[in-house]
Amino acid sequence: MGWLAAGDQYEVALIEGRVAARATSGRAAGRQLKSLPKALRDHPEVDRLRRFAEWLDRHAAACVAQTDLWMVSSLPVPTGLLARVWPDEAWQSALRDLAVVGDDPDEVGFLRDATEAGELRVVNLDGETVRLSPATVTLPHPVLLPDLDDLREFAAELGVVQKVEQIHRATWRKPADLADNATTVTEFSGGTYDSRFALAARATSLGYRVTGGYATCRVRDTGAIVEASVWIGEPYWDDEVTTGGLSWQDLDGRTLPLREVGPVAWSEGMRMAAALHAGRRVEEGKDT
Structure with missing residues (x-):
């Protein structure tokens, strides 16, 4: 994007996601200014560029989210x-x-x-x-x-650098010796948070959905959609809470035996449970 006229003395442009200005006259003519002059802060052209920058940020985030969905599924x-x-x-x-x-x-x-x-x-x-x-x-x-x-x-x-976490994404492989009737993984249970709000906030900040008493993520695996869920406590609970067990359900709400959980759904569910457990309160001198 080129430079746009903003009044008689300045031009503005979007450079690296921020609105920049340069003078069109005087000794500083043609040089980019270190900061936006006060006279331009409310200028319509500056406001238009700011809104355009916000749209570009949303668009970039949407592209990453869609690509991540293609990859995870x-x-x-x-x-x-x-x-x-x-x-x-x-x-x-x-x-x-x-x-x-x-x-x-x-x-x-x-x-x-x-x-x-x-x-x-x-x-x-x-x-x-x-x-x-x-x-x-x-x-x-x-x-x-x-x-x-x-x-x-x-x-x-x-020197590969991926915008969407793929090859360096944390993965878990399902054990081969699971009991036939097992439906819950407790490996990451027991992580203590000062409040349910703090635990829910961590879940949403990581991109997971909070529904009722659970943090959840949906995954398409082997042609079916499966939802992994971790118990995070009753809504509006003010006291400390601990992370609960991890389980998987199909779209009909049926809890899946662990043996039926596909490799991607297993890995993504474990990744969510591990990330929630990692944010737990750790007392000084302890790592539990």
Whole structure:
């Protein structure tokens, strides 16, 4: 975006998300000012740029949220759609360097570019840039990626930085020795908070939904939507509370036996429970 006239003496522009000004006359003509002059603070052009900056922030957040949803759900995304949104800097920032999988589930690469013709350019695990043009690609949840440790090591060598947490996302794999009738995980129970409000606030700040006495997250796993939930105490409870057990339900409200919970739903539920437990009150000299 170029410089816009704001009165007879100044021009304004949006630079790195902030409104900047420069003088158009005098000794400082053409130089960007260190701060916005008082005369411009209520100028209509400045107000318009501020509102535009706020919209850009919301748009960038929406792009990250949508990309995160595709990744967590491992949903197939049309390659043509990625090509259409790629020129948008916010979309490009959210998508760049994500691990993608095309027609061959064993061939993983880091997304580096998308052309108007619907072709993706990715860096494969041999360090080569290759072109892919499948009808759809997936941005796999890391628990589904083979050789995740090797992929993380290779990403470090490439200097990969992901806007959406994918390959360095904390993951948990479901144990194979679960009891047939088990429905609750208690590994992260017992984390004490001074109030239910504080625990609920941590849950919402982490992006989880608070419904009734539970913090919840919904995940699409193996074609079905599953909701993981952690007990956080009755609403309006003023005294200290502790994190409760973790369980999973289907959309009909049926509590799933742990053996029926899919790998992504398991990992994301455990990630939520661990994050809530991590914010607990820790007494001096203790780590419980």
